[in-house]
Amino acid sequence: MHDVVIVGAGPVGLFLACELGLAGCSVLVLEREPELRSSWKADPLGMRGLSAASVEAFYRRGMLRPLLTASGIHADPDPDPDADEPSPPRGVGHFAGMMLDPADVDVTALPFRLAGPAAEGVMTSLEAVESVLSERAAELGVEVRRGVTVSAVEQNKDSVVARADGHKHAYEHAYAARWLVGCDGGRSTVRGLTDFVFVGTEPQFTGYTVLATIADPEKLGPGFNLTPTGMYLQMRAKGHIGMLDCDGGAFDRSQRPTREHLQAVLRRVSGTDVTLNDVHLASSFTDRAMQTTTYRQGRVLLAGDAAHIHSPLGAQGLNLGLGDAMNLGWKLAATVHGYAPDGLLDTYTRERHPIGARALDWTRAQSAAMRPDPHAQALQGVVRDLLGTRDGTTYVFKQTSGSSNRYDLGGEHPLAGRNAPDLRLENGTRLGDLMGDGRGVALDLTVDRSLHESAMRWENRVRYVAGPARNDLGLGAVLVRPDGTVAWAGDRTPDRDAFEQAAGRWFGHPKN
Incomplete structure (x- = not known):
């Protein structure tokens, strides 16, 4: 077994x-x-x-x-190993087909983000x-x-x-x-x-992913194209097309997507008379949630x-x-x-x-x-205005990058429940370097003797590492779960009792 x-x-x-x-x-x-x-x-x-x-x-x-x-x-x-402060992201992506400018991301608003x-x-x-x-x-x-x-x-x-x-x-x-x-x-x-029990909402559209030979690709715009009749996406790879057809998900997997059907959908959502010569691969999906x-x-x-x-x-x-x-x-x-x-x-x-x-x-x-209706198109205008602001772009980036995720673990420290920043010790070792064996990490930035004695009671499940960090973010010690989530964080004078309580909560009874 x-x-x-x-x-x-x-x-x-x-x-x-x-x-x-x-x-x-x-x-x-x-x-x-x-x-x-x-x-x-x-x-x-x-x-x-x-x-x-x-x-x-x-x-x-x-x-x-x-x-x-x-x-x-x-x-x-790690192209710049000496950097401490994070640089703006190279890419941000899109929201509903509306592209964002990575230069508009305010990295100072990202919680506990460090370069790495x-x-x-x-x-x-x-x-x-x-x-x-x-x-x-x-x-x-x-x-x-x-x-x-x-x-x-x-x-x-x-x-x-x-x-x-x-x-x-x-x-x-x-x-x-x-x-x-x-x-x-x-x-x-x-x-x-x-x-x-599987619950949620039914679809509004059928989506298609297509790899085809297009006779006249110049009739299609590059990237995301929101139109009055749907959306299409011409990707960088030649002949790689995505489409959204607001049919309530009626077509998805109900029949095989033939060349004729795919061409009809593409013409409808693009508003052109583009021609598909051959379809090499095609699949459909919906927004069923x-x-x-x-x-x-x-x-x-x-x-x-x-x-x-x-x-x-x-x-x-x-x-x-x-x-x-x-x-x-x-x-x-x-x-x-x-x-x-x-x-x-x-x-x-x-x-x-x-x-x-x-x-x-x-x-x-x-x-x-x-959606290709006046209400959605009005909403697009509002969203575009918001995405044109620094706060709007930063908000979307927080969502898509995972930096906004936080588990409710209790406790008062704002880092608890968040993804641990990649703290770097003075000797060059990063937190990420310490997690390869799948154990938790007790990172003691103040080299507190009592914290060391306490952490060693969980040494088969938690790795204890001590030493000052180049940018400690005002922290004295951090207990990180194996999944990279901060289980507990302390200030310059770590509370041993609080540490032991957190360690016991996540790693069980210590060794005697």
């Missing part, structure tokens, strides 16, 4: 598998698709944007440089992300079985079994574990086979699109799922190993569900602003 079976070997399932493998859990990943690579994962169709928060997750586990290399980015991840290797988002592909994670998972002893379609899930108080009846795979048909996590996408089989009411039912948990679906507007889906995996991994590992404090696993839903709900609302707001 494995400690954990994960259904789905996409980025979320693989990242979670790496987190669990790093913590010494036995992990089996079951994937329906027989092959790792496909045209839908490679550029240009597989192109995805990773937020700064997601890039930081790879950085903290020592996978940033391999990710950049796999993404075709041949650049130093993971201060920027990265354009990559699903193929690159999955190849890096697959290699790391193999190094950690994680087994991935492909070509396995799960058809039943059964659980009791001690274990859970995933059955793959009737498939032609050479492996056994029943996979038992202490825990099972569904990371199997928006049409999650695991979610459908268990008692999760749904979320499970909880992310756990007994010994079954959900992460990524299995727990929440929405339109791809704003590139939130992959980043939201990776955040789920980072949050869940260390908590599930602590539960497996028996040292998790009471209720630790329940904090996964409590912390991540509000983040997911906010992402769904973010995409709903964009859908409402992109």
